Amino acid sequence: MLFRNAEAVFEDGVKKVDILVENGCIKEIAPSIKGEGIDLKGLTVFPGLVDMHVHLREPGFEKKEDVESGSKAAVKGGFTEICCMPNTRPVCDNKVVVSYIVNRAKEVNLCKVRPIGAITEGEKGENLAAIGGMKSAGAIALSDDGVSVINTSIMANAMMYASDFGLKCLCHCEDKSLVDGGVVNEGYYSTLTGLKGSIRAAEDIMIAREICLAESLSLPVHICHVSTYSGVQLIREAKARGVQVTAETCPHYFTLTDEAIKDFDTNTKVNPPLRAEKDRLAIIAGLKDGTLDCIVTDHAPHHADDKNVEYNYAAFGMSGLETSFALSYTALVKGGVLSLNELAEKISLAPRKILNLGGGLKVGERADFTAVDLNEEWTIDPKDFLSKGKNTPFAGRKVFGKVKYTVVDGEIKYEEK
Ligand code: DOR
Ligand code: ZN
Ligand code: ZN
Numbered sequence: 001m002l003f004r005n006a007e008a009v010f011e012d013g014v015k016k017v018d019i020l021v022e023n024g025c026i027k028e029i030a031p032s033i034k035g036e037g038i039d040l041k042g043l044t045v046f047p048g049l050v051d052m053h054v055h056l057r058e059p060g061f062e063k064k065e066d067v068e069s070g071s072k073a074a075v076k077g078g079f080t081e082i083c084c085m086p087n088t089r090p091v092c093d094n095k096v097v098v099s100y101i102v103n104r105a106k107e108v109n110l111c112k113v114r115p116i117g118a119i120t121e122g123e124k125g126e127n128l129a130a131i132g133g134m135k136s137a138g139a140i141a142l143s144d145d146g147v148s149v150i151n152t153s154i155m156a157n158a159m160m161y162a163s164d165f166g167l168k169c170l171c172h173c174e175d176k177s178l179v180d181g182g183v184v185n186e187g188y189y190s191t192l193t194g195l196k197g198s199i200r201a202a203e204d205i206m207i208a209r210e211i212c213l214a215e216s217l218s219l220p221v222h223i224c225h226v227s228t229y230s231g232v233q234l235i236r237e238a239k240a241r242g243v244q245v246t247a248e249t250c251p252h253y254f255t256l257t258d259e260a261i262k263d264f265d266t267n268t269k270v271n272p273p274l275r276a277e278k279d280r281l282a283i284i285a286g287l288k289d290g291t292l293d294c295i296v297t298d299h300a301p302h303h304a305d306d307k308n309v310e311y312n313y314a315a316f317g318m319s320g321l322e323t324s325f326a327l328s329y330t331a332l333v334k335g336g337v338l339s340l341n342e343l344a345e346k347i348s349l350a351p352r353k354i355l356n357l358g359g360g361l362k363v364g365e366r367a368d369f370t371a372v373d374l375n376e377e378w379t380i381d382p383k384d385f386l387s388k389g390k391n392t393p394f395a396g397r398k399v400f401g402k403v404k405y406t407v408v409d410g411e412i413k414y415e416e417k
Helices: 067-076 095-108 131-137 152-164 188-193 201-217 229-240 251-255 258-263 277-289 324-333 340-354
Strands: 002-010 013-022 025-030 044-047 049-054 079-084 112-117 221-223 245-249 369-379 398-408 411-415
Touching: 002 340, 002 369, 013 340, 044 340, 049 067, 049 340, 067 079, 067 095, 067 398, 067 411, 079 369, 079 398, 095 112, 095 131, 112 131, 152 201, 188 258, 201 221, 201 229, 201 245, 229 245, 229 277, 245 277, 245 340, 251 277, 251 324, 277 324, 324 340, 324 369, 324 398
Parallel strands: 002 044, 049 079, 079 112, 221 245
Antiparallel strands: 002 013, 013 025, 044 369, 369 398, 398 411
């Protein structure tokens, strides 16, 4: 299979090339390769996008999403590979659930789906889950996402065990005692709306704790969905002194602030909450200077029943797979913050490195790539989502960058019709 005339984004810049695929792998990349092929003229090709933080909800919450609908949304969003969090029912804390997800993904046969196993049984924070079994069954990382492992000694043990199995802990950072029922960021807009606020320290204290553990134990740790300016600074300082810490943020933290909550739209309810302009700017600076390694969606699809309720009762989370690329490209590249290769780093290469997934636009690698029309402007409309989760605060927003082809192992898994 031959893909012609692609403006491909390599680590050292953008080059016009033809890409020859054989047996699911990239056989040749050259300025011109002879033969009939798919013309990608006018399209920009990225190494297959990776989202290392999504919620697929299966097993247990298939009303919100399942492996099939989530995979359809993923390839439509340009993702060739996604990693799914274990806060399902039952929790993905053992090899049986890990295998189940791996098998479902094989049946669905769209993008690569990599399960993340729970750190503790039932994500209860009490007993470590059976890490070895999950690793053998295909888990590529560990997380109790949705909550923090509150007991520090258990977290320290988790990091040591994880490392013995070559896995990293991905840490949702939240001190529940400080959140104390808060549903939005504490600040001007919590006062204005009367909604209960949660202070930045609720996130920062756990970020600091995970950094302290990683530093003391000389082990790696990854911080999920950073939302605070102060959290960015903690990670920046830790990196500067050599701590093995990596971190992610999400499009909503660099495109929105808590001003968005003022109309009580429950689609703006997310955990950690949308913060202030100061935080938004610090997140952008953190992406620019490398403090924040990658962009993930924290795709958290919910059913309308979970969102069409009073703000206090609504579920936390946003459906993100089908808007992430365009929001990131528009805000960061069009916004003059990142170059195209820096964007490719954040949405594809960095997560590959953090989780040892391999890949990239190189001869010999699996043929996973994403072709996008960067000049196409479109309007986000949740009615068009393939995800079951229509919960987005971005409805009506105009963005640039439309995914045209998503290629996984050399097969076209999504083509815009
Ligand atoms: O907003 C969120 N939604 N944050 C989380 O940490 C969990 C997620 C979910 O599972 O819905
Ligand atoms: Zn989380
Ligand atoms: Zn999450």
